[in-house]
Amino acid sequence: MELAWYALLGLFFASYLVLAGYDYGVGLSLAGNADPGRRRAALNAVGPFFLGNEVWLVAAVGILFGAFPVLEGELLSGFYPIVLGALAGVILVTAGVQLRSRPAHERVRARWDRVVVVGSTLAALGWGALLAGLLQGVPRHADGHIAGLTHLLTPFVAAAALATVALVAVHGATFLTLRLPAADAAGAGRLARRLVPVAIAAVGAATVVGLLSARVRETAQRPALGVLLPVALVAALLVARVALARRRPGVAFAATGAALALPVVLVGATLWPYALVSTVDSGASLTVADAAASGPTLRLLGWLALPLVPALLGFQLMCWWVFRGRTDGRAPVYW
């Protein structure tokens, strides 16, 4: 039961990173784009999916609260500044994308676009740092609380956060290659291809820092899976690079998407059966089973989720299907 819920939580968070990941990636791409028309075209490529993407985060936190209340409290308050940063980023992107076209002046719009860039960066940094923080363990004491915040200030957290920004940037550029009108897609494709080596270098750097960190080595319950993570990431990025070169943006997008989903899966698996591994007192580590809500709550939510999750996926699929294909002059422009 707990495993099923943990998997569902992972599914929602990973989907959030994949889907909102390209929102943030597209947001980052605005930084290097001086032409107002092309900036707006990029945001409208995300268009109908934007609201539906972000809500995976809301649902993930809902599941976290409903099914893993203890983990919710410890995770969010134990990673306070990181969560704060990510949250501020999410809010800036939400407001920026939806409001940037309300004023008619190009200068005001450009200012909003900068808000989107900052927000995208913060969000990517924050979620990357959160995953890295899980992987390096937390100072959880016997009283069940995580003490202090300085445990977050490590080179590994910083390197992983930067690597996540790089992954998100590649993902966003690949999405644009898939979605913009064919004439504009080539430019996005070139950008994506140029970003791939940067992302590989960033992942490599994070890996080296992680392997050197004693905390990370001790926290990993299944080190083999931990090592598999960077290998799989690099493989996915290489696949994306080849697919972009062969003008198969669909394949490339699947690969960059996998690169954002894999960290969630592999971090979860590396730590299993723990959700939070304590660095100060091995008895104070929090297992997934202990973090879960009690039986009646999980059963209630389970009966609800059984019909609901397929329905949720169905409506998201409907959205992707209705708005599939490249954008063109026929689609309304709103963002």
Next chain:
Amino acid sequence: MDTLLLARLQFATTAGIHFLFVVVTLGLVTLLVGLQTAWVITGKQKYERLTRFWGQLYVINYVLGIATGIVMEFQFGLNWSGVSRYVGNVFGAPLAIETLVAFFLESTFLGMWIFGWHRLRRGVHLALLWGVALTAYASAFWILVANSWLQNPVGYEVRDGVAHLTDFGALLTNPTFGMAFGHVVAASLLVGGMLMAAVSAYHLIRRTPDYALHRTSLRIGLVTSALAITLVQGFGFAQFGPVGAVQPTKFGAGDDAQATIAEWTAQFGPGDYTPPVLASVGLGFMILIGLTLGTLWLLLPLLFRDWIIRLRVPLWLILLAVPLPLVAVILGWLAREVGRQPWVAYGLLPVDQAVSPVGAPVMLVSLIGFSLLLGTLAVTNWVLMARHAVRGAHDPALGRPPGPSADVPTEPAFV
């Protein structure tokens, strides 16, 4: 400053801002459903234009609903980890249900609705808006179930110091829930109706060309507001009975309150168990506003032969009255939330045990940061809404047919 106070201030600030936007959402979406349904059934262009104009304002307002809502959701874990630890088994369930049943679908539908103009069949497009509205109501329903549980914990038992769910049905039949839900929904309709009436009144005062259009929306908004204020009053007074019965310390200091306080003192030790006066001040002024707005009914006869427009003074009154329901909404929440102090879950979990063990400086940074961020965004958002309201209904971006447009001069990818 201590962590607890900062955490409470932060919750009050973000919840207050959140609510200012979601009442508008809930009220406007109801009216929008009516407008778009009328358009699809009658095929009249007037209703299409009204749907686009009000839809645009609705969508702008929605942005801050999401932004502040996300902060609210994270705040439980960030600042109130004791809530998840001690009562999360029960309180978390309705919140989880809300996110899955309501928000997830609401946003998915809304994205399709915004971008679905001229692309989806009319029936499907209308169905999407119905979906948005139903899920918005569902979200208000479940969030109030959760809040009502904090007001009056039911359907649980405490084992090893942690509350466990025993009877989910009891959460739905909670005496602090039913009337509050009716009251909140009616208040949203009142806010939405008055907003619609006021924006129309503004255009009628300014004599903008769209006379017929704004006349229609003035009438819709005014009739809605009048019906809603009566419901607000009814559900409002109806709350006193059930709430007073389960929360003896809330509305006064009678014998029941003294007995309850004696019981708590025995169980939790001595302490200050009477809520701050702020609660009753809020309650009093809200009721004052509620009774004042009852006079909306006096404006209805003036709809006959458009006297309301010809006299002009009523239009000004409507315009100036717009802040009143919004102020009342905040006062009402102050009454409800401050009135349950010093408990997070009434009689079960005191606030000081619920707050996260985070240092005050971090909490202060978070309070200031989010207040500034959300406050700035809220003001910006209102300015944008006001500008679009003033601009009028001639060509909103929402639902504009594809092709070149005045709003986007240089658009190589789309022209």
